[in-house]
Amino acid sequence: STHRRRGHRTMRAIERKQNGSPRPGCAASADGRVVVVAHDPWFGFPAPEKNDSCLASSSRRLDARCREFQRQHDDDDAGRMIRRGDFVRAFVRTHGVSHEMRPRLWLAWSGADAKREASVTSYAEALANAESRQDLKYCFAQIEMDLERTFPEHAKFTEGGEALPALRRVLRALSVSLTSTAGAAEQNLNCGYVQGMNYLAGFLLVVMDEREDDAYWVLRCVVEDMFPGFYDAGLGQLRSDLDTLDFRFSRVSREAHAKLDGMGLAVKYFTARWLMCCLIGCARMPLLTRVWDLLFVDADRKPRETILRCSLGILALQAPFIRAAEDMNASVECIREAGNNIDNIDAFLQRVSDLREMNFPTTRSPAVDASTLATPARKRAKFHAPPPTPARVAMTPVGNSTWSNLVAFFSPTPSKPVAPPLSARASAMKPTRLWSFDAASPRKTPPTSSFRHREGVENADDTLAVELSEVRKSGGKRKRGGVDDEYATSPMFAKSPRMARTPPIAKSPLRSPLGAMR
Numbered sequence: 001s002t003h004r005r006r007g008h009r010t011m012r013a014i015e016r017k018q019n020g021s022p023r024p025g026c027a028a029s030a031d032g033r034v035v036v037v038a039h040d041p042w043f044g045f046p047a048p049e050k051n052d053s054c055l056a057s058s059s060r061r062l063d064a065r066c067r068e069f070q071r072q073h074d075d076d077d078a079g080r081m082i083r084r085g086d087f088v089r090a091f092v093r094t095h096g097v098s099h100e101m102r103p104r105l106w107l108a109w110s111g112a113d114a115k116r117e118a119s120v121t122s123y124a125e126a127l128a129n130a131e132s133r134q135d136l137k138y139c140f141a142q143i144e145m146d147l148e149r150t151f152p153e154h155a156k157f158t159e160g161g162e163a164l165p166a167l168r169r170v171l172r173a174l175s176v177s178l179t180s181t182a183g184a185a186e187q188n189l190n191c192g193y194v195q196g197m198n199y200l201a202g203f204l205l206v207v208m209d210e211r212e213d214d215a216y217w218v219l220r221c222v223v224e225d226m227f228p229g230f231y232d233a234g235l236g237q238l239r240s241d242l243d244t245l246d247f248r249f250s251r252v253s254r255e256a257h258a259k260l261d262g263m264g265l266a267v268k269y270f271t272a273r274w275l276m277c278c279l280i281g282c283a284r285m286p287l288l289t290r291v292w293d294l295l296f297v298d299a300d301r302k303p304r305e306t307i308l309r310c311s312l313g314i315l316a317l318q319a320p321f322i323r324a325a326e327d328m329n330a331s332v333e334c335i336r337e338a339g340n341n342i343d344n345i346d347a348f349l350q351r352v353s354d355l356r357e358m359n360f361p362t363t364r365s366p367a368v369d370a371s372t373l374a375t376p377a378r379k380r381a382k383f384h385a386p387p388p389t390p391a392r393v394a395m396t397p398v399g400n401s402t403w404s405n406l407v408a409f410f411s412p413t414p415s416k417p418v419a420p421p422l423s424a425r426a427s428a429m430k431p432t433r434l435w436s437f438d439a440a441s442p443r444k445t446p447p448t449s450s451f452r453h454r455e456g457v458e459n460a461d462d463t464l465a466v467e468l469s470e471v472r473k474s475g476g477k478r479k480r481g482g483v484d485d486e487y488a489t490s491p492m493f494a495k496s497p498r499m500a501r502t503p504p505i506a507k508s509p510l511r512s513p514l515g516a517m518r
Contacts, residue, residue: 253319283339
């Protein structure tokens with residue numbers, strides 16, 4: 001297969017040499033040499049002073065990679081690119097397409113060629129019918145008002161420019177086609193034209209080299225097939241996608257979204273034009289053409305997801321500046337100039353590819369309470385506390401009355417509740433005070449001592465002499481059974497009835513082994 005591919009490539013090179021036609025992206029000079037044609041990456045729009053060289057060099061670098069990709073795969077006629085297999089689709093998502101192949105690929109990928117062949121009404125017929133449609137006078141008047149607002153910075157769209165008549169014809173034919181399709185009266189109550197379509201038509205005329213027929217059919221595919229509901233009455237689909245964009249931004253950059261939310265702002269307040277005009281007027285032309293490459297290469301899948309992903313990529317790259325903004329005005333300016341501050345197309349396309357791998361959770365309706373939804377997973381994950389039992393309450397520290405009393409006593413609340421009465425168990429566990437230090441007593445002796453303080457004895461030495469004399473009179477022994485003895489009345493030395501001395505039980509001499517031996 002490698003030799004066959006090389007052979008085809010050689011035959012095509014020979015044919016181009018015989019016909020005198022250079023390969024795509026090149027031109028023949030006066031002396032016969034083949035030189036690369038340098039196109040304007042700004043398509044006639046004035047280049048900004050900031051990030052001009054970076055964007056232009058990035059665009060030329062990507063164009064060179066696309067030409068090399070076509071040369072390696074022997075695809076000078078764009079046959080393999082039109083079929084857009086998985087390999088081609090992956091390459092376009094990370095590099096885009098070259099400037100020379102872009103008009104042809106956009107016509108094929110958007111479905112404009114197939115729509116043109118299947119339609120019974122051509123562009124010329126739709127334009128001729130616009131002259132006789134008296135019910136579209138309001139629509140035509142709105143188109144005339146928007147003509148001068150479309151790209152006033154471009155030389156061809158200024159007053160008296162050569163692109164304004166073509167733009168007028170394309171928009172009129174589009175409004176006639178939208179109101180003539182089946183069910184259009186119920187779906188498009190705005191007479192087939194919505195502000196924002198003028199930017200789409202003007203951008204396609206610039207890229208298609210002012211070929212009105214191609215721009216008209218691609219515009220119809222964008223409005224009818226790729227983004228249905230964006231241009232209907234009420235803009236219901238557009239508002240739903242704006243909410244989705246705001247929600248996904250909160251997942252990608254929580255800090256930036258929280259800061260905007262604290263100011264009462266949201267990205268959906270400033271990004272309606274991003275989705276409705278597919279970033280036209282919100283990003284520079286070198287970046288904008290790459291975004292539209294992504295839209296058309298995935299036109300048969302989910303183009304709405306692609307424009308949401310591209311918008312989210314711009315916001316994600318601008319999130320650090322939003323977090324560093326000083327006030328509300330600076331935050332709003334960061335969002336509005338987000339697309340114009342990108343100077344590296346490769347980094348932007350890589351960021352969009354990374355967002356393609358992220359799975360964002362779906363948002364729930366505000367009317368539905370998430371805690372009331374009983375799902376098997378939530379039932380297994382939710383912890384239910386066991387019912388209180390007497391044994392568990394007794395083991396819990398709070399269930400102990402002594403512990404609750406301590407907590408209530410040391411709590412910092414100004415009004416402390418009255419402690420409940422102690423239970424029988426807590427009263428039995430309460431210790432008895434055996435020692436007391438009375439400040440009025442001159443001696444710090446325990447009350448259970450038999451040596452009391454005698455009245456009339458003022459000196460401590462005299463008291464000690466009296467006590468020693470009492471000990472000598474009693475023969476050095478104390479009587480614990482006396483009336484004046486406090487040892488018998490003290491609870492510490494009180495004898496338990498179980499421990500009272502009882503006479504020993506006399507054993508029978510017959511049963512006693514010692515007596516039997518005697």
